[in-house]
Amino acid sequence: MGKAEAKDIFSDYVREKGLRNTRQREAILETFLSSGKHITVEDLYNSLRRKTPGIGYATVHRNLKLLCESGLANEIKVGTDKARFEIKYGHEHHDHLICIRCGRFIEVKDERIERLQDKLAEANDFVPVRHNKCFGRSRKGA
């Protein structure tokens, strides 16, 4: 699953930016890679406290941002809800369908939509960077 590669990439990224590799950073990436999809800062913070007592919320938050910056992670913002983070390394681009009632949160991908979106952006003098989720009501909803 490429955990070691991900760690190397992050470690290199940190070093090349003139930053430092710390045990907290390592623990954060390790636990993040082992976690489920779409985790919040709080989720990760709680998981980490077991293995890395004394770790601070701000540190977890800061390093999730840094992971995004490095390209290994991805931040998902849904309305005013808490930010969620997902692993990007080794996962190809996808969108999300989110139920506004029960929270069901699934990954979807449609190449035709992707292509059309890119074209639409370019036709309007935009360089596409990212696009957001779709909301709906799930028929499977809780």
Add this chain to the structure above:
Amino acid sequence: MGKAEAKDIFSDYVREKGLRNTRQREAILETFLSSGKHITVEDLYNSLRRKTPGIGYATVHRNLKLLCESGLANEIKVGTDKARFEIKYGHEHHDHLICIRCGRFIEVKDERIERLQDKLAEANDFVPVRHNKCFGRSRKGA
């Protein structure tokens, strides 16, 4: 431009919900209809204070929400930025392209994308409700 119709619709909506038509509500809708696209609560609040001194921020906020509920307005959330509101009445559905650098904010529409998104949602047992903006870097950017 249908300002009168919009006012009637809102007035009826308020009455039918057992709520009351107030001069603040009227002023809020009037000013909202005269405002530019994608206005924030703060923008509208500032515009209103000139014509309706003493009006409260909470009142503006509450009534923008109510306007959304009535179907006349639409809330646009971009990340953790302030919520923006746009007139829905007399405007057909569209998406937005938003520059993550300069904030350029334009409306776009592509029927093919719309159709494909609806199909994708339905194929995954979702009833589509709304979908979000696309982010990019504008080549026209400031």
Add this chain to the structure above:
DNA sequence: ACAATAATGATAATTGTTATCATTAAAACA
């Protein structure tokens, strides 16, 4: 080992949104 300085962790500040509540004022009715 030492010096330089980035990272950490605790906490405060910030920001946008929403809730609270005493007061005001619509709407219905006598």
Add this chain to the structure above:
DNA sequence: TGTTTTAATGATAACAATTATCATTATTGT
């Protein structure tokens, strides 16, 4: 028209998520 009922208002407090601050700790290069 005056009275009653109760929703709306406006000021402010509460809230929640994120980000900034800063003294202390720890990593990296010498």
